Amino acid sequence: KAYDDNEQEIATLSATLDDRLGSLKELFGVMQQVAGDARASFDASLTNIQYPDRGEFLEALAKKIGSSSKLPSLEEIERLWFELQREMTESGRVVKFNTRVINNEGVEAPTDVVRVGLFNIITDGKYLKFEPTTQSVAELPRQPEQSRFIDSTSALFNATEGKVKFGLDPTLGGVLNSLVARPNLQERIQQGGLVGYLIIALGIIGLLIALERMVVLGITSRKVTAQLKSDKPSPDNPLGRVLMVYEENRDVDTETLELKMSEAIFKETPALNRALLFIKIISVVAPLMGLLGTVTGMIQTFQAITLYGTGDPKLMAGGISQALVTTVLGLTVAIPMVLLHTLVSGRSKRIIQVLQEQSAGIIAEHAEKHGGKAA
Numbered sequence: 001k002a003y004d005d006n007e008q009e010i011a012t013l014s015a016t017l018d019d020r021l022g023s024l025k026e027l028f029g030v031m032q033q034v035a036g037d038a039r040a041s042f043d044a045s046l047t048n049i050q051y052p053d054r055g056e057f058l059e060a061l062a063k064k065i066g067s068s069s070k071l072p073s074l075e076e077i078e079r080l081w082f083e084l085q086r087e088m089t090e091s092g093r094v095v096k097f098n099t100r101v102i103n104n105e106g107v108e109a110p111t112d113v114v115r116v117g118l119f120n121i122i123t124d125g126k127y128l129k130f131e132p133t134t135q136s137v138a139e140l141p142r143q144p145e146q147s148r149f150i151d152s153t154s155a156l157f158n159a160t161e162g163k164v165k166f167g168l169d170p171t172l173g174g175v176l177n178s179l180v181a182r183p184n185l186q187e188r189i190q191q192g193g194l195v196g197y198l199i200i201a202l203g204i205i206g207l208l209i210a211l212e213r214m215v216v217l218g219i220t221s222r223k224v225t226a227q228l229k230s231d232k233p234s235p236d237n238p239l240g241r242v243l244m245v246y247e248e249n250r251d252v253d254t255e256t257l258e259l260k261m262s263e264a265i266f267k268e269t270p271a272l273n274r275a276l277l278f279i280k281i282i283s284v285v286a287p288l289m290g291l292l293g294t295v296t297g298m299i300q301t302f303q304a305i306t307l308y309g310t311g312d313p314k315l316m317a318g319g320i321s322q323a324l325v326t327t328v329l330g331l332t333v334a335i336p337m338v339l340l341h342t343l344v345s346g347r348s349k350r351i352i353q354v355l356q357e358q359s360a361g362i363i364a365e366h367a368e369k370h371g372g373k374a375a
Contacts, residue, residue: 028065028071028072029065031061031065031072031077031080032062032065032066034080034084035058035059035061035062035065035080036058036062038058038080038083038084038087039055039058039059039062041087042054042055042058042083042087043055043132043135044132045087045118046115046117046118046119046120046121046130047086047087047090047091047115047118048130048132048135049099049115049121049130049135049137050090050095050097050099050115051086052135054083057079057083058080058083061076061080064076090117090118091117091118092117093115093117094114094115094116094117094156095114095115096112096113096114096115096157097112097113097115098110098111098112098113099111099113099137100136100137101113101123101128101137101138101139102136102137102138102139103138103139104139104141108136111123112124112157113128113137114156114157116156116166116168118172119168119169119170119172120168120169120176121137122153122156122157123139123153123157124153124154124157124158125150125153125154125157126139126140126143126150126153127140127143127144127149127153127176128140129173140176140180141180142180143180144167144176144179144180145179145182145184146167146179148167149167149179152164152165152166152167153166153167188325188328189325189329191321191322191325192293192322192325192326192329193293193297193326195289195290195292195293195296195326196293196325196326196329198289199286199289199290199293199326199329199330199333200329200333202282202285202286202289202333203282203286203332203333203336203337205282206278206279206282206283206333206337206340207336207340209275209278209279210279210337210340210341210343210344212275213274213275213276213279213344213347213348214340214343214344214347217272217344217347217348217351218347220237220238220272220351221347221350221351223236223237223239223240224237224238224239224351224354227239227240227243228354228358233247238268238271238272238351238355239354239355239358241264241268242261242264242265242268242355242358242359243358243362245260245261245263245264246260246261246362246366250366253370254363254366254367254370257362257363257366258363261359261362261363262359264359265352265355265356265359268352268355269352272348272351272352273345273348276341276344276345276348279337279340279341279344280337280341282333282334282337283333283334283337283338283341284334286329286330286331286333286334286337287327287330287331287334288330289326289330290326290327290328290329290330290331291326291327291330292326293323293325293326293327293329293330294323294324294326294327295323296323297320297322297323297324297325297326298320298323300323301320301322301323
């Protein structure tokens, strides 16, 4: 009976409490929800580095409001408002302070840092990251490749007043993580695998051959130009050697001279066109090898999908991205090779054209002198 009486008294007191609280009960319910949401938000906020004690207060306040035996005091309600107001104020401030930072070697040391609102935290020349689970600040494993972002951190860190350009991440770390995770040139090449290295090797060989041909043909072109201005044939250039054939066959008939001159030009042509075909072959083979690498990469991607399923889109996207690297490498090699082949071939053709023009002129002059006709 005593138990029933106590239950009845508790029910009566609870009803009296609810009646006296009235609309305050709904207010305290909202406060409890706000305190809980604020605790979760503050734990992941960069401002928690400077104000780490507010989490305990918000957790205790939420528990106190949730109990039926205690009500929050006026001071606690005011502090809840103050913490919310301070978070809004700090979100628009750039603050420099000292905190402990873990470097990439795992050593923790006091370091001056700059917090940019709720978006980024940096030190001189480096972006930092905040780990909500451990409430610690650490250096990024790798900084963004773009130097303008790194330079902006130094400019902001050392600024004392005025406006400074800064690479802000409005996604609270999303864009920065994407930049850091983006493979650099060396990693891209490694993704191409064996086929990628073969394509690069072909490109280097083709480039060296093209440069050698351009230098040799450039020197030859200057010698031919000098020979055009000289009356004495010189054996150090194709035109001089063709003219020497004429000097050796001045007394022959026109048809024989024409054959001799044509033979001399034919002898010079292979040296002028040397390795041009190889450059052209590289420009054709490189994209085909890139396509081969892409196909093999796609096969590996589909094999991975067969094993692990399609539940992770990143797995498919990463595999396809790696597979396409060889195609990019192939086109990167092929396009310059086509341009270089055109340039080198153009130089070679101009020299051959000079030889043919001079040969035709000599034959015509010889025919006039001897009364013969050029075939």
